Amino acid sequence: MKKILLALIATMALANADVTNVVASKAFLGKNIKIIDVRTSGEWASTGVIKGAYTIMFFDERGEAKEAAFRAKLNKIIKKNEKFAIICRTGARTGAIAKILDNDYDIINLQGGMVRLMQEGYKPVPYKR
Template sequence: MNIKTISIVILALFSSLLSAAELIDLSVPQLQAMRQNSEALIIDIRTEKEWQATGTLPASHKLQFFNASGDYDAEKWLAELKKLKSSPDQPVVLVCRSGNRSGMVGNFLAKQLGMKNVYHLSSGIESWLQAGQEVDAPCPNKVACK
């Protein structure tokens, strides 16, 4: 490789690093502040069984990413997410049980798809509940919840 080619490759790598979107971890107080100060879209990616067990964050949307076997249909999920977003730049906050799955999905959105304004509750709904925050109660009648 000549110097010109090496320079172009380095410049391309450097510029992609500068513009790369990042997943941003949120603590419970940070999420509370975000909910008060922005139109963030809160997406609970857990399973229906998990929603029933703990309830969900108020004003969050249930949009399961992984099924019980750990499989997913990213294309279908992204289409549903797009329907929920009010604008392409609307902040999206992902929530799961402990922060692991929301971290994986958030990194997928930010790093692989280049989506900006992607956040996740770093310790999941567990941290929300431990902080004594309110949740929308689990629905005892599944038919009425859908």
């Protein structure tokens, strides 16, 4: 009985998932969708950021998740039911973050991250604190 209940819960969770995976590209940046850069401040300073992106760390410099603080900042930027994109360095962190947030937000996970964008020739703008 427990296995059936767990399978049912897992199925319902997947049905509620609002995550779209899209390869990070310069073409995507032309869409009118807010982008949240979840990298660390050190990464933003090192490579720069996407012009117009919002910078909100999900994991701190030690790799610890700061979900409550992230959600509080995100909710000031994103309206209820608004689709938005998240990006990190390679897409690994955003894949994990999307799984954590998928039931509450309509997320586009930019796979390949900033590394992919820069390989395509995108020039980030300097990060300003």
